[in-house]
Amino acid sequence: MDQVVARQSLPDTPRIFGFFVDGKRMEAGERAYFERRSPGHDVPVTRIPKCTREDLDLAVKAARRAFEDGRWSRIPAVERADVLLRAAQILRSRAGELAYWETLENGKPISQARAEVDGCAGMFEYAAGLARTLHGDAFNNLGDGMFGLVTREPIGVVGLITPWNFPFLILCERVPYILAAGCTIVAKPSEVTSATTLMLAEILSEAGLPDGCYNVVTGSGSVIGQAMTEHLDIDMVSFTGSTAVGRRCVEAAGGNFKKLGLELGGKNPQIVFADADLEDAADGVAFGIGFNTGQCCVSGSRLIVERSVASEFEKLVAAKLAKVRIGDPLDPATQIGAITTTAQNRTILDYIAKGREEGARLVCGGGALDFGRGQYIAPTLFADVTGAMAIAREEIFGPVLAVMPFDSEAEAIAMANDTVYGLAASVWTKNIDKALNVTRRVRAGRFWVNTTLAGGPELPLGGFKQSGWGREAGSYGIEEYTQIKSVHIEIGKREPWVR
Known part of the structure; x- marks a missing residue:
């Protein structure tokens, strides 16, 4: 079977x-x-x-x-x-x-x-x-x-x-x-x-x-x-x-x-505009940080969201993450499994602690999950994050998402590019002009519009910058x-x- x-x-x-x-x-x-x-x-x-x-x-x-x-x-x-x-x-x-x-x-x-x-x-x-x-x-x-x-x-x-x-x-x-x-x-x-x-x-x-x-x-x-x-x-x-x-x-x-x-490495932005389908975007953002427990070089670990919908969207993403099925990797129903190495498990937990120390607001998650055996970490969402914080700048390689608001398209692009990395990026909007402009101006080797972590053998993989x-x-x-x-x-x- x-x-x-x-x-x-x-x-x-x-x-x-x-x-x-x-x-x-x-x-x-x-x-x-x-x-x-x-x-x-x-x-x-x-x-x-x-x-x-x-x-x-x-x-x-x-x-x-x-x-x-x-x-x-x-x-x-x-x-x-x-x-x-x-x-x-x-x-x-x-x-x-x-x-x-x-x-x-x-x-x-x-x-x-x-x-x-x-x-x-x-x-x-x-x-x-x-x-x-x-x-x-x-x-x-x-x-x-x-x-x-x-x-x-x-x-x-x-x-x-x-x-x-x-x-x-x-x-x-x-x-x-x-x-x-x-x-x-x-x-x-x-x-x-x-x-x-x-x-x-x-x-x-x-x-x-x-x-x-x-x-x-x-x-x-x-x-x-x-x-x-x-x-x-x-x-x-x-x-x-x-x-x-x-x-x-x-x-x-x-x-x-x-x-x-x-x-x-990558510290990949997911840019969400107010005119996006917010339900779709929330599901995509949750998938982008939860897939492979966030141990993914192209995972969307920076959520850059338009300020007018930031509070609403934060709640939508938190609700999605709360419903994700975490547990035994051999269970066909599991969506998020274990952290692969003990060293990486420790690194992720250290970054979560650092996020708290630097003043970010913990929305959900924030620690290890005890299933009796194995090593698991709950998908973690931080809000009130600034660009100077470690959780916004450094690759965590785990299910930790940092939320940062923006007020204009130009600011969103500048925030997305404010990193030494340029591996991947996503944009969520129903405005095709806006989507194309962001796609052209954000420096990343792979780009997704109204989706994330999609692909196949036809399109190449690789990054800009470091x-x-x-x-x-x-x-x-x-x-x-x-x-x-x-x-x-x-x-x-x-x-x-x-x-």
């Missing part, structure tokens, strides 16, 4: 994983394990090897060998597309299993995890089409003696570092595009949510991906992640995580001037993993230089 229909039981013993290099599962052997406890249930669910720099070297060599001999990079694009389509089919057939392990390690609701896996299959299907449409340009305007070509070539070996908040979704917003471009991969998942990244290795092998094209090395960011960004035989690193760690990636990548793709470099997904997502070559072809006999 489907896991979203019936509640699953917890595993009796933790599932033991190896790591994955050159098409083979590698056992941990004498390596230490990281034992992951479910944040929603406080029981051990997985054991993951703590790999070494030598393991990373082995994986990079396998990926380099696979890239250079052309087993993937030089085959016809239709053959790459066929592998990606088969992978999508297998993903759909194993969606329940993937969602189950994602929920156990991450703490997100099983219904959300299942929807994410379905979306991931769509990413593979879309990238399969892109593999066949990737192309360059021709220049037939250089005169009778010259013809020009611009070609796109795969960049090479890609190091992929993914976070714990969307372990499988963020992985699949990148992997199929990297493979579609003809590159090979060494992936490093978060040590607390490695299961589904390793399961994807099995799926890709079953789909026919050649050995060495997708490798997984597990371990800490400080060891494996740092070594990956420094590695001289990795041509590009794609990193998703905090802006602080992204800055360290920039510094480490200088060794071989490797290309970087960075999706970093929210990152580059774009993932969409046609831009495959181009991100290519490099451009200009080719000049002389026609006919050469005009001699030496006579």
